[in-house]
Amino acid sequence: MQNLQRLFTHFACICALSVLALAHDLRVFGTNPQITAMLELLYPQGLIGLNYAPYPEDRDFMPDGVATLPVLGVIGGGKMLSFEKLLSLKPDVVFFGEPLAQEIADSYKKLGIQVVTLKSHDISHLAHNIQIIAATLPIESRARDLQEFIATTQSRLSALQEQITYRPKVYFALGLDGLQTQCANEAHADLAYQIGGINALSCAQLSSSYTSINYEKLLALNPDIIFVREIALYKKLLTNPPKQWQALRAVQTKQLFYAPSSPSNWLTKPPPSVMQIIGIPWAFAKVQPTLLSQEEAQAIVFSFFEKFLRPLDVPSFKRLQGLR
Known part of the structure; x- marks a missing residue:
């Protein structure tokens, strides 16, 4: 009976966490411009920052609210990422490009931040990266639409x-x-x-x-x-x-x-x-x-x-x- 009660309590906790996740957008950040560009398409409502300040000519073509996000920097070149500034915005998930040093991943994980790695940008890696993002964020329908768009376009070009x-x-x-x-x-x-x-x-x-x-x-x-x-x-x-x-x-x-x-x-x-x-x-x-x-x-x-x-x-x- 006690084991059954524990199982019920554990299940109730999982359900509560799921409801909490659905109650608000997850706060996400991409540590390089290629990742951020994908997040702009797939989950702009959850983005908390950009890698660089958008050019004036870019602003009119960006999703609502994205152009005014704070600039946090990038890992691997340019304006270096400010770890402290990123933490102050309380991210739930941070996406990195491969390879990712274990000590960097651990520094985020020990603070309760989910760390997700994606393959380096290449048109051939897009499908893989979208699948990883879709497995992490509540974007199943949008990710499927993007995958279908890619597949249709690439099939046409191949022909x-x-x-x-x-x-x-x-x-x-x-x-x-x-x-x-x-x-x-x-x-x-x-x-x-x-x-x-x-x-x-x-x-x-x-x-x-x-x-x-x-x-x-x-x-x-x-x-x-x-x-x-x-x-x-x-x-x-x-x-x-x-x-x-x-x-x-x-x-x-x-x-x-x-x-x-x-x-x-x-x-x-x-x-x-x-x-x-x-x-x-x-x-x-x-x-x-x-x-x-x-x-x-x-x-x-x-x-x-x-x-x-x-x-x-x-x-x-x-x-x-x-x-x-």
Whole structure:
């Protein structure tokens, strides 16, 4: 009888904790921008802080209330995470990227904070990371919707990949001068390949996938299409390109595109986020417009924003692409 009473008491405690958890949103934090970008989509109501202050152009595209959250920093670079400031906001769950040192995990766990680790960002790890987040937070329906969106979009792109007959050379112009870039390590895993092209620069004999080049090297590469990371450089290349750039095929044919970065980066550096879900089909439509039309790419973007961020209109979509 006593054992039965203990079991009933234990069950009642579990139920009480479950009711308490449902009575309020869990307070969560992601320790790097890639994780925070996923939490913005899946559980914005529970976020207690950001890794960096959002840029003014990002604010209109972020979920309600997220842009004004306090900046707490990041683990692994940039503004270092303030442990004390984070604790003052009483988080229930803190998400880390792998690998996570045991002593760091223990410092949170001993304070009653749940520690969850996710794989480093890669489009191939998205499904895994969403499953882990969904197992931790009460977001089963929303996570399922996001998984379905990813699966549908990737299935469509995979089918289109098989129809490509010509891959133009793609260059990713990073940095204020456009001379930092992302080269190709493995052709089929490379971003340029995923968007229907081939990277103008191979990583062979380079020490890093992110590298700097000079104008002479860029001219030798002479890409067909350029995706520009910085909006100021993009506008200059469109209206008044520097003399060295004027000889480039992509500049002459105006095959220049600003890579959207709101509310977080759609394509490449700084490290890409879950927004690649729409960034890759958006860019694919620029590289292979006969296989995926601009209208179809726009429909994918609009659907994503309506489901997971906030509804877009045509002027806002143009602004995202640096066209306003």
